[in-house]
Amino acid sequence: MTKDARSVRGKRIRTACAVALTLAVTATAGCTGESGADDxxxxxxxxxxxxxxxxxxxxxxxxxxxxxxxxxxxxxxxxxxxxxxxxxxxxxxxxxxxxxxxxxxxxxxxxxxxxxxxxxxxxxxxxxxxxxxxxxxxxxxxxxxxxxxxxxxxMSDEPGAAIAQHVKDEVDGPVYAIGPDYQGGHDEMRGFTTAFEKVGGELANPDGKTTWTPFPKTTNFAPYFAKIARTGAKAVYCFYAGKAAIDFVKQYAESDIADLPLYSAGFITEGSVLPAQGKTAKGIYSVLNYSADLxxxxxxxxxxxxxxxxxxxxxxxxxxxxxxxxxxxxxxxxxxxxxxxxxxxxxxxxxxxxxxxxxxxxxxxxxxxxTPVQQWYLRQVRPDGKQLANVVVKDLSTLGS
Structure with missing residues (x-):
């Protein structure tokens, strides 16, 4: 191919590309105009x-x-x-x-x-x-x-902070704190223990610190409940969710501390874990920013x-x-x-x-x-017709500002 031929061919290719590009832009403009923005x-x-x-x-x-x-x-x-x-x-x-x-x-x-x-x-x-x-x-x-x-x-520390004053007002004595040993557990439990101590509450834990259970491998909580029974705790505050919440609640109901009030971040009885827990969850108090009965x-x-x-x-x-x-x-x-x-x-x-x-x-x-500036609610597991449900008991504090 001669130099002139290559030049003509190159011009044709560039012209064809320009036409194609123009058509593409026109088509795109037709799709992105006011009438087509939804697409x-x-x-x-x-x-x-x-x-x-x-x-x-x-x-x-x-x-x-x-x-x-x-x-x-x-x-x-x-x-x-x-x-x-x-x-x-x-x-x-x-x-x-x-x-x-x-x-x-x-x-x-x-x-x-x-x-x-x-x-x-x-x-x-x-x-x-x-x-x-x-x-x-x-x-x-x-x-x-x-x-x-x-x-x-x-914020992960807000549930515990929202319920701390209520627990202090309702429980006549020290409260035992227990939760899973990972980031979420640390944040959740810190929220409660910090706020609880600030309002004059006392932890029943021997060292004055939250007891941590290995996550996710802990499925047997009986040894921990035996330790709690020896502390003189008047109530327990915890954070568990998912399968761990099912195990914790079922074993709690069968333990020597079953008569102690159990308070928790709302995840302890939230969703599908509540039917799995059945009657063993009845009476549990929890704090959350939502309940289906609002x-x-x-x-x-x-x-x-x-x-x-x-x-x-x-x-x-x-x-x-x-x-x-x-x-x-x-x-x-x-x-x-x-x-x-x-x-x-x-x-x-x-x-x-x-x-x-x-x-x-x-x-x-x-x-x-x-994160949201929002209202927090105290809930309790109570009968709702033929089933148990998390029922709002009272408004707690507004947090998040």
């Missing part, structure tokens, strides 16, 4: 424990988010959602690879879910480095750099939609994940109004959302912690 897709990665000790928690987290999508035509903020789901397992060793895949391979715009506090801490550098907002819906440990970290649940319009709709698909009432895990979807619904919509929808614009929009109408009651994000 753009946002990719969201949901990480939760779909195996391991906290499978019941992770399953509810997944289903709560999916319920919001199902009741909103699979869209958030008017945009179609491509939901990628990954298994967190029992913590960081499986959670971190799952997060990396979602960010690097699946190219998600947002992450949500995450069951364990240890998983959140392990993922934080990855989230921050890639500037991907994490709208978590369960454990939230204290973190130093939280620009891209938001949670619809609470009487407000948003909760009535949420409960109705949930029970249409499930055989049991919704849990705080499902509700918090539902609210994560609601957060993203508003944020994506706000970002779309101002122009491009991407990780950065979604994150910026979350910061300016203001009040969120929720099944738990209206709440808003704290500027300091990126």
């Amino acid at each position: 753009e897709t946002v990719t969201i990665g949901l990480i939760s424990s779909l195996s391991g000790v906290y499978k019941p928690v992770g399953t509810e987290t997944r289903d709560g988010f999916k319920l919001y999508l199902d009741t909103h035509d699979g869209k958030l903020g008017g945009r179609k959602i491509d939901l990628k789901i990954a298994d967190e397992g029992d913590g960081p060793p499986t959670a971190l690879p799952a997060a990396k895949k979602l960010i690097k391979k699946d190219r998600v715009d947002v992450l949500t879910g995450v069951t364990g506090g240890g998983s959140v801490k392990a993922m934080l550098p990855l989230v921050t480095r890639n500037k991907i907002p994490l709208v978590g819906s369960n454990a939230r440990p204290p973190v130093k750099d939280g620009e891209y970290v938001w949670h619809t649940s609470f 009487d407000n319009e948003a909760n009535r709709k949420f409960v109705s939609d949930w029970t249409a698909k499930h055989d049991a009432p919704p849990t705080s895990y499902a509700e918090a994940s539902y609210d994560a979807a609601a957060t993203l619904d508003k944020a994506i919509g706000e970002a779309a109004k101002k122009g491009e929808v991407n990780s950065e614009t979604i994150n910026k929009a979350i910061a300016g959302l203001g009040k969120i109408d929720s099944p738990r009651g209206t709440w808003e994000y704290s500027e300091k912690t990126h």
